[in-house]
Amino acid sequence: MHFTLNGRAVSFEGAGSRRLLDVLREDLRQTGTKEGCGEGECGACSVLIDGEVVNSCLVAAGQVEGCDVTTVEGLATNGGLSPLQRAFIERGAAQCGICTPGMLLAAHVLLQRTRRPNAAAVREALAGNLCRCTGYTKIIEAVLSCAT
Amino acid sequence: MFEVTQATEVYSTIEIAKGDVAAGEQAADFVVERTFRVGLQEQLYIEPQGAIAYPYRETGNGKRETGVTVVGSLQCPYYVHRALKRALALTDEQAVVIQAETGGGFGGKEEYPSIVAIHAALLACKAGWPVRLIYDRHEDLAATTKRHPGVISHRTAVKKDGTLLSQDIYIVLDGGAYCTLTPVVLSRAAIHAAGAYSCPNVRIRARAVATNTPPNGAFRGFGAPQSLFAAELMVEHVAERLGMSSVDLRRKWMLRVGDTTATGQNLTESVSAELVLDAALRAVAPNRLTAQPPIRHGRGLSLVFHGSGFTGSGERKLSGTVAVAGLANGTFQILTASTEIGQGTKTIFCQLAADALGVGLDKVVLAPQDTSLVPDSGPTVASRTAMIVGRLIQEAATELRDRAKREPLPLRVEKTYVQPDSIHWDEATYRGDAYPVYAWACTIADVDVDMTTGEVRVTDVVTAVDCGKALHPVMAEGQIEGGSLQAVGWATIEEIKMKDGGYQNDRLATYLIPTALDAPRIRTILVENPYSRGPFGAKGIGELPMDGPAPAIIAAIHDATGVWLDEVPATPEKVLAACTSR
Numbered sequence: 001m002h003f004t005l006n007g008r009a010v011s012f013e014g015a016g017s018r019r020l021l022d023v024l025r026e027d028l029r030q031t032g033t034k035e036g037c038g039e040g041e042c043g044a045c046s047v048l049i050d051g052e053v054v055n056s057c058l059v060a061a062g063q064v065e066g067c068d069v070t071t072v073e074g075l076a077t078n079g080g081l082s083p084l085q086r087a088f089i090e091r092g093a094a095q096c097g098i099c100t101p102g103m104l105l106a107a108h109v110l111l112q113r114t115r116r117p118n119a120a121a122v123r124e125a126l127a128g129n130l131c132r133c134t135g136y137t138k139i140i141e142a143v144l145s146c147a148t
Numbered sequence: 149m150f151e152v153t154q155a156t157e158v159y160s161t162i163e164i165a166k167g168d169v170a171a172g173e174q175a176a177d178f179v180v181e182r183t184f185r186v187g188l189q190e191q192l193y194i195e196p197q198g199a200i201a202y203p204y205r206e207t208g209n210g211k212r213e214t215g216v217t218v219v220g221s222l223q224c225p226y227y228v229h230r231a232l233k234r235a236l237a238l239t240d241e242q243a244v245v246i247q248a249e250t251g252g253g254f255g256g257k258e259e260y261p262s263i264v265a266i267h268a269a270l271l272a273c274k275a276g277w278p279v280r281l282i283y284d285r286h287e288d289l290a291a292t293t294k295r296h297p298g299v300i301s302h303r304t305a306v307k308k309d310g311t312l313l314s315q316d317i318y319i320v321l322d323g324g325a326y327c328t329l330t331p332v333v334l335s336r337a338a339i340h341a342a343g344a345y346s347c348p349n350v351r352i353r354a355r356a357v358a359t360n361t362p363p364n365g366a367f368r369g370f371g372a373p374q375s376l377f378a379a380e381l382m383v384e385h386v387a388e389r390l391g392m393s394s395v396d397l398r399r400k401w402m403l404r405v406g407d408t409t410a411t412g413q414n415l416t417e418s419v420s421a422e423l424v425l426d427a428a429l430r431a432v433a434p435n436r437l438t439a440q441p442p443i444r445h446g447r448g449l450s451l452v453f454h455g456s457g458f459t460g461s462g463e464r465k466l467s468g469t470v471a472v473a474g475l476a477n478g479t480f481q482i483l484t485a486s487t488e489i490g491q492g493t494k495t496i497f498c499q500l501a502a503d504a505l506g507v508g509l510d511k512v513v514l515a516p517q518d519t520s521l522v523p524d525s526g527p528t529v530a531s532r533t534a535m536i537v538g539r540l541i542q543e544a545a546t547e548l549r550d551r552a553k554r555e556p557l558p559l560r561v562e563k564t565y566v567q568p569d570s571i572h573w574d575e576a577t578y579r580g581d582a583y584p585v586y587a588w589a590c591t592i593a594d595v596d597v598d599m600t601t602g603e604v605r606v607t608d609v610v611t612a613v614d615c616g617k618a619l620h621p622v623m624a625e626g627q628i629e630g631g632s633l634q635a636v637g638w639a640t641i642e643e644i645k646m647k648d649g650g651y652q653n654d655r656l657a658t659y660l661i662p663t664a665l666d667a668p669r670i671r672t673i674l675v676e677n678p679y680s681r682g683p684f685g686a687k688g689i690g691e692l693p694m695d696g697p698a699p700a701i702i703a704a705i706h707d708a709t710g711v712w713l714d715e716v717p718a719t720p721e722k723v724l725a726a727c728t729s730r
């Protein structure tokens with residue numbers, strides 16, 4: 001299987017029916033992607049496939065043949081955190097951190113598509129990513145602070 | 149499911165008595181009676197339970213020696229350490245427990261990780277190979293402990309002018325089929341049951357019983373959200389009976405400096421009921437929007453307190469120990485078993501140490517939560533980490549700074565908690581100083597109720613919290629906001645249906661927690677009324693935000709609909725049934 005992961009060509013051998021989540025974590029050692037429920041409810045395993053947010057626990061690895069996959073590791077550039085990542089840190093949007101990779105990716109896509117989202121749009125965009133620590137307030141503030 | 153009020157197997161009972169309730173009732177113009185029910189709740193940390201066990205321990209030079217090492221998602225390394233020693237007949241040295249980065253706890257990783265660790269360790273010892281044991285979400289929901297459901301009855305005697313004469317309270321908590329930390333949960337429930345009010349005559353009887361459900365256990369708030377829910381709604385019912393505003397009645401009853409609690413504790417400092425009430429009321433706009441049918445708006449308020457640190461003699465028995473070490477290279481290390489589970493432990497500990505040492509934050513590191521390296525500073529529970537452990541770190545770092553002026557590095561200073569002489573507690577009679585100090589909160593909730601579906605939408609929560617001193621205001625707000633939403637979930641949508649003693653909705657597709665779309669706008673107001681023995685005056689606030697929202701939401705539903713619910717969660721079915729039967 002061949003696909004692009006965070007801008008680099010990668011390949012792995014094995015059953016295409018395996019969960020993309022497991023291939024990313026176990027084979028490719030990209031452990032930023034987390035498992036929270038394994039049934040597409042919590043969004044902790046969110047990744048981008050060709051720019052769309054998907055739950056990688058529900059994607060068979062064979063489906064990403066030739067696709068462009070982005071995980072949270074792909075948000076930083078040249079070892080520097082993205083403005084969104086920095087905003088999460090500065091505004092207290094990450095507490096225990098397990099939902100953070102998925103939150104960042106969902107927020108990243110929103111900000112790519114909507115330069116100045118309002119709070120309602122942020123809530124809508126993050127509704128597939130559960131957080132139990134923050135009450136979402138600081139996450140929403142962090143995303144809004146990155147509107148350009 | 150066995151009916152908790154009928155259950156005959158009793159895990160523990162508590163009786164708290166102050167004054168003479170019968171005399172209070174005799175002098176009363178009114179006696180108001182009401183019974184309340186609260187439901188199960190799952191902690192729902194986003195990272196499920198999990199551990200990796202190794203059938204050996206590694207010494208400094210990488211050599212493997214007899215023993216067992218467990219790396220896990222957990223709150224209390226030394227709890228797991230004790231469990232491993234007992235289960236596998238290991239010595240202190242042979243059992244090694246290391247906390248992994250932990251994706252949330254909320255009490256759910258206080259006790260349960262010992263079970264996961266022992267299972268993984270047994271398998272590892274048998275296989276002679278490391279074993280990874282991670283629960284999937286379904287297994288986690290089906291097997292791990294939940295918040296105790298309960299039934300709480302109140303009889304409150306008052307005079308016509310609102311003078312509070314007596315409170316007679318009866319609590320039954322459902323422990324499930326096996327006993328966990330249930331007796332301790334019951335204790336916190338009982339001690340908080342009279343609410344943040346001063347009453348001359350109080351009787352609190354509490355019992356925890358066995359039923360045929362999976363066991364219930366530790367969950368943020370630890371019994372207090374259950375008993376405070378009843379206490380706060382009781383204020384509303386008495387106010388209604390008197391024809392008074394419930395805010396005015398709270399002002400009349402609320403605890404002030406010099407008052408005594410139900411256990412006879414004389415409150416001497418950092419008593420902030422009035423401060424938080426005023427702060428919350430100032431923060432909300434008095435005018436409300438007019439709602440379009442079938443939606444109706446409502447607003448409700450609650451006033452609560454929560455003890456910081458372990459109950460009674462708990463901190464003295466624990467004797468939590470920390471160390472701060474100055475290394476030869478000029479950096480400093482904090483050694484404690486207190487864990488970071490999202491609440492900010494790592495940050496505030498480093499802040500406290502750096503400040504006391506007079507060095508930059510970059511010169512201080514927190515040693516890993518590894519039982520082979522760090523002393524036992526006690527479990528990461530009971531709103532104690534900032535106040536109790538943080539203070540020990542501050543003391544150790546201060547002493548280290550002084551010694552470093554005279555002695556060369558490396559140096560290490562240990563500090564062990566010593567109970568102040570002024571704290572007295574009698575475990576046998578439940579009289580005395582139940583907690584070193586209390587944190588206070590006033591919560592105002594706004595709701596929209598859809599009168600055709602019974603659906604309740606919490607639109608706004610404003611909460612004013614006295615935390616003594618916010619060591620890191622952004623993180624303190626974050627913890628309060630998260631706790632508030634967890635309480636909103638408990639009050640509205642988080643429901644577990646039972647069948648034959650088992651959970652029916654034990655998947656994340658069927659047990660729902662609030663999403664970003666469900667969550668209200670939450671605004672936190674930090675009030676700082678310092679506590680003399682907290683670091684910079686800080687008190688514990690980990691559990692407090694779980695206490696206030698539920699009763700405020702039920703009061704808001706009443707404001708919107710004219711109907712009183714006596715239970716949570718306020719599901720659409722219950723709201724609709726209550727509105728129709730009216």
